[in-house]
Amino acid sequence: MTFELLSVGTELLLGSIVNTNAQYLSRRLSELGFNVYYTTVVGDNPERLKAALEIAAGRADAVITTGGLGPTGDDLTKETIAEYCGVKCVPDEESRQRIIDRFKRGNMYMPSSNFKQAEMPEGCIILKNDNGTAPGAIVESDSCKFIMLPGPPSEMKPMFDEQVIPYLEQFSDGVIRSKSIRVFGLGESAVDEMLSNLINNSTNPTVAPYAKTGQVELRITAKADTVDEAKEMLKPMQQKIEEILGDRVYGTGIDNSMENVVVKTLRDKGLKATCAESCTGGLIAEKITRIPGSSDCFDCGYVTYSNVQKADMLGVNPDTLTKFGAVSEQTALEMSKGARERSMADIAVAVTGIAGPGGGTPDKPVGLVYVSICAKGVHKAFKLNINGSRDNVRERTSLQALDLIRRCALGLEIKI
Amino acid sequence: MTFELLSVGTELLLGSIVNTNAQYLSRRLSELGFNVYYTTVVGDNPERLKAALEIAAGRADAVITTGGLGPTGDDLTKETIAEYCGVKCVPDEESRQRIIDRFKRGNMYMPSSNFKQAEMPEGCIILKNDNGTAPGAIVESDSCKFIMLPGPPSEMKPMFDEQVIPYLEQFSDGVIRSKSIRVFGLGESAVDEMLSNLINNSTNPTVAPYAKTGQVELRITAKADTVDEAKEMLKPMQQKIEEILGDRVYGTGIDNSMENVVVKTLRDKGLKATCAESCTGGLIAEKITRIPGSSDCFDCGYVTYSNVQKADMLGVNPDTLTKFGAVSEQTALEMSKGARERSMADIAVAVTGIAGPGGGTPDKPVGLVYVSICAKGVHKAFKLNINGSRDNVRERTSLQALDLIRRCALGLEIKI
Numbered sequence: 001m002t003f004e005l006l007s008v009g010t011e012l013l014l015g016s017i018v019n020t021n022a023q024y025l026s027r028r029l030s031e032l033g034f035n036v037y038y039t040t041v042v043g044d045n046p047e048r049l050k051a052a053l054e055i056a057a058g059r060a061d062a063v064i065t066t067g068g069l070g071p072t073g074d075d076l077t078k079e080t081i082a083e084y085c086g087v088k089c090v091p092d093e094e095s096r097q098r099i100i101d102r103f104k105r106g107n108m109y110m111p112s113s114n115f116k117q118a119e120m121p122e123g124c125i126i127l128k129n130d131n132g133t134a135p136g137a138i139v140e141s142d143s144c145k146f147i148m149l150p151g152p153p154s155e156m157k158p159m160f161d162e163q164v165i166p167y168l169e170q171f172s173d174g175v176i177r178s179k180s181i182r183v184f185g186l187g188e189s190a191v192d193e194m195l196s197n198l199i200n201n202s203t204n205p206t207v208a209p210y211a212k213t214g215q216v217e218l219r220i221t222a223k224a225d226t227v228d229e230a231k232e233m234l235k236p237m238q239q240k241i242e243e244i245l246g247d248r249v250y251g252t253g254i255d256n257s258m259e260n261v262v263v264k265t266l267r268d269k270g271l272k273a274t275c276a277e278s279c280t281g282g283l284i285a286e287k288i289t290r291i292p293g294s295s296d297c298f299d300c301g302y303v304t305y306s307n308v309q310k311a312d313m314l315g316v317n318p319d320t321l322t323k324f325g326a327v328s329e330q331t332a333l334e335m336s337k338g339a340r341e342r343s344m345a346d347i348a349v350a351v352t353g354i355a356g357p358g359g360g361t362p363d364k365p366v367g368l369v370y371v372s373i374c375a376k377g378v379h380k381a382f383k384l385n386i387n388g389s390r391d392n393v394r395e396r397t398s399l400q401a402l403d404l405i406r407r408c409a410l411g412l413e414i415k416i
Numbered sequence: 417m418t419f420e421l422l423s424v425g426t427e428l429l430l431g432s433i434v435n436t437n438a439q440y441l442s443r444r445l446s447e448l449g450f451n452v453y454y455t456t457v458v459g460d461n462p463e464r465l466k467a468a469l470e471i472a473a474g475r476a477d478a479v480i481t482t483g484g485l486g487p488t489g490d491d492l493t494k495e496t497i498a499e500y501c502g503v504k505c506v507p508d509e510e511s512r513q514r515i516i517d518r519f520k521r522g523n524m525y526m527p528s529s530n531f532k533q534a535e536m537p538e539g540c541i542i543l544k545n546d547n548g549t550a551p552g553a554i555v556e557s558d559s560c561k562f563i564m565l566p567g568p569p570s571e572m573k574p575m576f577d578e579q580v581i582p583y584l585e586q587f588s589d590g591v592i593r594s595k596s597i598r599v600f601g602l603g604e605s606a607v608d609e610m611l612s613n614l615i616n617n618s619t620n621p622t623v624a625p626y627a628k629t630g631q632v633e634l635r636i637t638a639k640a641d642t643v644d645e646a647k648e649m650l651k652p653m654q655q656k657i658e659e660i661l662g663d664r665v666y667g668t669g670i671d672n673s674m675e676n677v678v679v680k681t682l683r684d685k686g687l688k689a690t691c692a693e694s695c696t697g698g699l700i701a702e703k704i705t706r707i708p709g710s711s712d713c714f715d716c717g718y719v720t721y722s723n724v725q726k727a728d729m730l731g732v733n734p735d736t737l738t739k740f741g742a743v744s745e746q747t748a749l750e751m752s753k754g755a756r757e758r759s760m761a762d763i764a765v766a767v768t769g770i771a772g773p774g775g776g777t778p779d780k781p782v783g784l785v786y787v788s789i790c791a792k793g794v795h796k797a798f799k800l801n802i803n804g805s806r807d808n809v810r811e812r813t814s815l816q817a818l819d820l821i822r823r824c825a826l827g828l829e830i831k832i
Binding site for chain 2: 012013014015016017018019020022023024025026027028029030036037038039040041042043045048051052055059210277280281282283284285286288289290292293294295298299300301302303304305306308309312313342343356357358390391394
């Protein structure tokens with residue numbers, strides 16, 4: 001079964017927004033084992049929308065549209081597809097009631113134009129929208145299936161995941177479930193090599209690696225007759241991967257970003273962490289505090305950009321700074337020690353480095369970073385050499401510091 | 417003249433990357449007064465690429481492709497377009513030499529496959545690539561112009577701006593230049609209303625507003641016979657906008673992000689700033705230190721998440737915390753005062769609030785934030801009520817704090 005994505009909206013053609021919907025759907029469909037051959041963007045223009053629809057329907061088995069389900073006269077997706085399929089749009093009582101209820105709950109005035117959103121193609125499958133007013137719809141014609149989703153990603157994504165995926169499963173040979181495994185501390189080529197047998201020879205479940213800044217995401221996807229069966233198939237593959245990659249695997253759940261894993265681990269263990277940051281300038285603290293509930297495990301952070309403040313705020317010995325420089329193992333060690341003592345946190349990390357683009361020397365080039373950790377019985381520093389832009393140096397350094405907190409909190413070997 | 421964008425690359429159809437090239441080109445073309453009617457994405461597949469090309473050439477006056485100019489057998493854009501136009505690809509000596517030089521400069525081994533990148537459609541206009549190995553090309557057929565650009569945004573954007581825009585100017589009635597003006601402290605509808613006359617009645621230059629998180633960007637675009645003339649036309653319009661919006665306009669240059677403007681202003685004035693952050697958790701410091709050279713104006717930042725640390729690190733009176741709570745005007749005022757005294761910075765900002773999603777009460781709901789500033793002769797706090805997600809509350813709070821630093825450094829009225 002082949003797919004085409006058709007994104008509808010003049011704001012996309014003006015470049016006011018970027019088409020993240022197409023990326024999301026492309027990725028999800030490919031994980032489900034379906035092929036997307038084309039993605040098209042068209043504006044809110046009836047003739048061009050109709051023309052794009054005809055082309056898409058002529059070359060794909062299923063067309064997924066996003067956008068054009070709003071209440072205004074500009075929103076034409078449903079009407080154009082209904083016309084193409086030769087069906088009428090008729091009021092759907094349940095959708096109408098859901099829209100009324102939504103406005104009531106929000107204590108908002110409801111413009112009558114919103115009732116247009118409850119006019120649905122006759123005989124369609126209605127996709128409920130728990131996050132907005134526009135219901136989605138699936139219309140099946142002989143040659144092509146049309147799946148209409150709202151434009152806002154916060155409405156589109158849950159509708160796709162919760163209602164469209166179960167619908168699509170009938171067209172695959174069974175149900176499909178996948179799981180994401182996050183890896184830190186190994187490059188993509190290293191992961192590729194270590195898992196080459198699994199990646200190249202596994203057909204069900206499959207294993208696919210995706211490189212991200214400073215980390216690798218693995219996605220295992222299983223196809224089975226039932227959801228339970230698919231989930232069961234994922235387990236031994238996850239176990240094999242964890243056996244091979246060991247504690248380089250840091251996250252396997254849904255919210256498996258590094259900062260989520262760190263906050264969850266600290267809270268589970270009843271530990272507190274702190275950070276002393278030079279080159280990352282607050283990024284480590286900012287990542288930790290992105291996560292709701294981080295106040296349970298994070299009291300404070302120190303952004304010590306200047307030498308004077310490394311001494312004042314963290315108690316780094318001015319002689320250390322003079323003798324070894326701000327970017328040195330010694331300074332990093334004293335920063336983490338000072339941060340731990342002053343904050344009374346269980347675990348302190350410290351980073352100092354040259355983020356660039358300026359400030360590098362032959363001895364201490366851009367990308368040279370020291371990361372240190374201090375905890376009960378642990379006081380170490382590691383030297384990193386990071387390529388790339390200022391943003392890249394800061395991002396990778398912050399991930400490395402967070403991974404050290406994770407390792408320490410879990411009692412794993414402290415290594416980079 | 418109408419355009420279609422054709423992005424080539426299987427990685428787009430797999431959802432591995434998001435199509436930011438299409439957004440960039442859409443926006444630039446619309447600023448130049450050209451219409452984009454369709455955007456298509458197709459994979460590295462010869463038949464489907466050819467089919468997409470035929471459709472695009474049939475409905476647009478010009479097709480801009482991105483991607484598929486690489487050295488491997490998968491990269492087919494140039495060859496497919498040359499075939500469609502009935503021309504051969506022939507070696508171009510200058511492009512060949514540029515590729516050799518590039519590898520030499522980087523001290524890298526050059527695979528011979530790279531010479532494929534110097535095979536150019538006969539009679540084409542060659543677009544030099546200063547940021548990568550793949551040259552771009554323009555081929556003009558009777559019915560359609562094909563503009564081929566490399567896929568990596570760091571190569572595509574400068575090639576488009578420096579070489580394609582001058583080429584396209586011949587098809588517009590003159591040259592086109594635009595300028596971005598950034599506004600903080602006024603909502604989009606307020607800006608719309610204040611500038612309604614300019615927005616609705618200006619034809620050359622035109623004025624168009626774009627809403628961003630917590631701020632508005634205005635883009636003025638002028639069309640004239642010469643670049644100098646266009647630039648001259650922008651000036652009075654910029655002046656009119658600045659007269660109407662006053663010091664709500666914060667950035668008019670190229671790097672006009674709030675953090676860039678703040679760092680530049682502080683450096684120009686020889687001032688230092690610091691920040692004491694509760695709900696933003698390091699985001700203000702992180703934004704300032706994103707900017708190269710920020711070490712000239714930023715020594716340190718305090719992330720004081722817990723009450724104990726607000727007292728310890730900033731000297732907030734524990735009685736204030738008990739009596740008024742951490743999220744209060746009084747606490748914010750003491751935080752900024754303490755941060756200024758301890759850091760010896762000229763300007764200190766402090767923020768404390770409830771970022772959510774939990775932690776709100778009827779008295780102090782999610783989104784309640786106090787922002788304070790302390791400088792010579794200035795000690796103020798402001799109450800904000802911010803809607804939206806945790807991320808949104810943090811982002812808007814950080815922008816508000818940065819805008820207060822800007823106002824203070826420039827000697828403007830201290831207001832939100």
